[in-house]
Amino acid sequence: MKPSKKIYMIAGYNTISMGTGRKEFNPKKERPGLEHYLKEAGQATLGQIGGAGNVDEGVVGNFMASRFNKQGHLGAFMPMVDPGLRHKPSLRVEGACASGGLALVSGIKSVLSGSAEVVLAMGIEVQNTVKAIYGADILAGAGWFPRRKDGHAYFFPGQFSDRAGAYYEKVGREKARKAMAKWYRNAIENARLCPTAQEFENKIVDLEAQAMMEPNPKSFTDHLNVFDCSKVSDGASAIAIVSEEGLKRCGVSLKDAVEVVGVGHATDDITALPEDLTRLTTIAFAAKEAMKSAGITVDQLATVETHDCFSIAGILGMEAIGLAPEGKGADFVLEGNTSRDGKIPVNTTGGLVGWGHPTGATGVHQAVTIWEQMTGKAGAAQISIPADRPYGLTVNMGGDDRTVVAIVFKKTT
Amino acid sequence: MDYTERLSNVTVLGAAGKMGSGILLLSALEVADLMLKPENKGKNFVINAVDVTTEALPGLINYIRGQVLKAAEKKVVMLRKVYADRQDLIENYDIIEAYINDVMSLIRPGTRIEAAYESTLVFEAVSENASLKTKLFRQINENNPRKPWIFTNTSSVPIGGLDKDAGLEGRILGFHFYNPPAVQKLVELITIGTNPEGMKEFAMQLAKNMRKVVVPSNDIAGFIGNGHFMRDAIYAIEEATRLSAEMPLHEAIYVMNRISQDYLMRPMGIFQLIDYVGVDVVRFILNVMNPHMPDENLHSQVLDELFEKGVKGGQFSDGSQKDGFLKYEKGKPVAVYSPEKNGYISIEGFAAKVDGWLGVLPTTAIPWKSLVKASDKDNVAALAFADYKKSGDTGAALALAYARRSREIGAKLVSDGVAHSAADVNTVLLTGFFHAYGPVNDFVL
Numbered sequence: 038m039k040p041s042k043k044i045y046m047i048a049g050y051n052t053i054s055m056g057t058g059r060k061e062f063n064p065k066k067e068r069p070g071l072e073h074y075l076k077e078a079g080q081a082t083l084g085q086i087g088g089a090g091n092v093d094e095g096v097v098g099n100f101m102a103s104r105f106n107k108q109g110h111l112g113a114f115m116p117m118v119d120p121g122l123r124h125k126p127s128l129r130v131e132g133a134c135a136s137g138g139l140a141l142v143s144g145i146k147s148v149l150s151g152s153a154e155v156v157l158a159m160g161i162e163v164q165n166t167v168k169a170i171y172g173a174d175i176l177a178g179a180g181w182f183p184r185r186k187d188g189h190a191y192f193f194p195g196q197f198s199d200r201a202g203a204y205y206e207k208v209g210r211e212k213a214r215k216a217m218a219k220w221y222r223n224a225i226e227n228a229r230l231c232p233t234a235q236e237f238e239n240k241i242v243d244l245e246a247q248a249m250m251e252p253n254p255k256s257f258t259d260h261l262n263v264f265d266c267s268k269v270s271d272g273a274s275a276i277a278i279v280s281e282e283g284l285k286r287c288g289v290s291l292k293d294a295v296e297v298v299g300v301g302h303a304t305d306d307i308t309a310l311p312e313d314l315t316r317l318t319t320i321a322f323a324a325k326e327a328m329k330s331a332g333i334t335v336d337q338l339a340t341v342e343t344h345d346c347f348s349i350a351g352i353l354g355m356e357a358i359g360l361a362p363e364g365k366g367a368d369f370v371l372e373g374n375t376s377r378d379g380k381i382p383v384n385t386t387g388g389l390v391g392w393g394h395p396t397g398a399t400g401v402h403q404a405v406t407i408w409e410q411m412t413g414k415a416g417a418a419q420i421s422i423p424a425d426r427p428y429g430l431t432v433n434m435g436g437d438d439r440t441v442v443a444i445v446f447k448k449t450t
Numbered sequence: 451m452d453y454t455e456r457l458s459n460v461t462v463l464g465a466a467g468k469m470g471s472g473i474l475l476l477s478a479l480e481v482a483d484l485m486l487k488p489e490n491k492g493k494n495f496v497i498n499a500v501d502v503t504t505e506a507l508p509g510l511i512n513y514i515r516g517q518v519l520k521a522a523e524k525k526v527v528m529l530r531k532v533y534a535d536r537q538d539l540i541e542n543y544d545i546i547e548a549y550i551n552d553v554m555s556l557i558r559p560g561t562r563i564e565a566a567y568e569s570t571l572v573f574e575a576v577s578e579n580a581s582l583k584t585k586l587f588r589q590i591n592e593n594n595p596r597k598p599w600i601f602t603n604t605s606s607v608p609i610g611g612l613d614k615d616a617g618l619e620g621r622i623l624g625f626h627f628y629n630p631p632a633v634q635k636l637v638e639l640i641t642i643g644t645n646p647e648g649m650k651e652f653a654m655q656l657a658k659n660m661r662k663v664v665v666p667s668n669d670i671a672g673f674i675g676n677g678h679f680m681r682d683a684i685y686a687i688e689e690a691t692r693l694s695a696e697m698p699l700h701e702a703i704y705v706m707n708r709i710s711q712d713y714l715m716r717p718m719g720i721f722q723l724i725d726y727v728g729v730d731v732v733r734f735i736l737n738v739m740n741p742h743m744p745d746e747n748l749h750s751q752v753l754d755e756l757f758e759k760g761v762k763g764g765q766f767s768d769g770s771q772k773d774g775f776l777k778y779e780k781g782k783p784v785a786v787y788s789p790e791k792n793g794y795i796s797i798e799g800f801a802a803k804v805d806g807w808l809g810v811l812p813t814t815a816i817p818w819k820s821l822v823k824a825s826d827k828d829n830v831a832a833l834a835f836a837d838y839k840k841s842g843d844t845g846a847a848l849a850l851a852y853a854r855r856s857r858e859i860g861a862k863l864v865s866d867g868v869a870h871s872a873a874d875v876n877t878v879l880l881t882g883f884f885h886a887y888g889p890v891n892d893f894v895l
Binding site: 170174177182185 | 523524525527528529530537539540541542543546
């Protein structure tokens, strides 16, 4: 989808990604709920755009509050964020872990349709309400339920373990494992530069050695260990999606905005099995669509935020996006191309493995990260954006490559 | 009778107690594993949970349910395979629930000993009273045509005597868990010459399936664990009594507790350990052991006095510590019992003075928590002892003497034929008492 008019994102905000790894996190104590995270993120964005009075519509991306928190109807939380949002249109959208990306798509469409000049887009998930073993049941809802019975206890780690196993066959197990360990290292090193990241305080010295731990099929999956997985996270992210008029209304200058220049939104049949476990075909389609609509090639990207719910998903993502040829994703990572100082820094604040994965918030979090990088607001995690490659890409995936939202952003000049 | 059949009808005597409830849990998990094997479909399995305290049984069932839940959550990967053919069980939650129900369906709580009359295996964890044990065993043996095997959890009573007194013809062995049985890795196994064929092998297999470390001990009162602990405790009490010539007894108790914890780098001080086990229980075990030790006097006047004054230690039903030698707040000692004052005296009031008297604790004496995480614990511990030897401070001297006595006790358990080797003694202290290094170590010399 090529935007038919100028469209921007501004005023991003991420809460801390809360969960194991953060000092503040104590599973035995009562913790903040949905309300806390929605308020923190929503109010922070409103504070940067001149208040709720400037907002026309609200949208919340969320996957499974209905089970994690026994709470539906999240659209109606918007007026709780700020009474100035009372009686304004607001809705909740869901597409598993791509719910945040769908919130962005929904907001972009509202602005393009002319129904809104300013949309407050949020994403949220509060998942530490249950132990991981029950959380696995809930997250399995991103797959087709009739397959749950034969699936792994940790359903999605099981799915991506199968993908990893197939990839080991294709490129060699040792190389693939090493690339996954490198992925983990990059993720943690980047997270250490971002104070809201779940792994911000990770002090492990030899990250790659740690990540090379042999997977244990008895307690977990055949081909993945826990370091290959994103963690269980609570958190919310918010960003405003605006037209040129909206930008003026909010009193935000162009240099503090990032432009949305291309969108790819694709789904595939949730009841069907992947044709090839080593290829993420829906990501490939959506990323290509986003870049095509933006009129750019993959070589023009300065940075990418990709959906590494598992290290293997990150590596397969490099191939699907077209950064690496098929079967060469592991080499691409091992050669250091995706590292902070590499050819194209990927997941510069840690991604899902390092920053965290509050599922319904992730798509919005990715956009906030790109916005920070493109406007010089990324603090210690800031990378330089080359003038000849002023583009960033987000890839947000729901389920096992079933719903994908890819967005191309451009640094404003 | 094969392994499965032997476990088809189990009774746990004293099931509501601290040890009994843990043994019930481990047995239930093991029997459930058997019951859920496809080849055992249709076979009947029963575990009788027998205890005289009716009031304790509902709490026991809740405890077991909670523990089975925890166990199930840890092994869902395996359980999903076990229940693969149950199409109605889809989510982990469903499978965990089904497993809990299956385990709980095995357990028949009750107060009547008659439940054991059909059992093939009896775990005994009643109080440490030889005549009570004998009476129960005799009654079961006379009424049970299946000639059950009896696994007693006694920590001190000689097995051979129980066998003879109850007329069991060798169908008894010591299967001594450590507290709490669900957590502590150690089982002390005490066999006797008259055990029937296959009994020891069955016990070894069972312990292995329960993921326990087995240390064989000879049938001498107190075995290895209490053989060491009781003598260690008596030494500490005697040292405190000796020091009470220089300071009030409660301060001396504080000194020896601190020496045994901070200087010896153990998980808790010796007086805290006595309180944990129970002043009354320690006294009882000593009374059981003493008649079997003609060359020693395993008796403590101080323990008698405390016991008579009703100071017993042990735990409340929620697991929190009752006051004994020490008084506890949130699990930490805050005061010491003074027999003269018949009350507790706050540690804060005298700690600085007594610590000054002890001298400087070398920095090489790291907390037990850090020491257990070290990869070369013996070498790290040795550094502290090297510093004690160089130091002229009173604390260091007391620590060396304490460690040497502890070593001597361990070595004597080997020379007396209680333990087969010094390594076995060390394993018992490492796995049953959570020490970071074994007592029989040359670096303390």
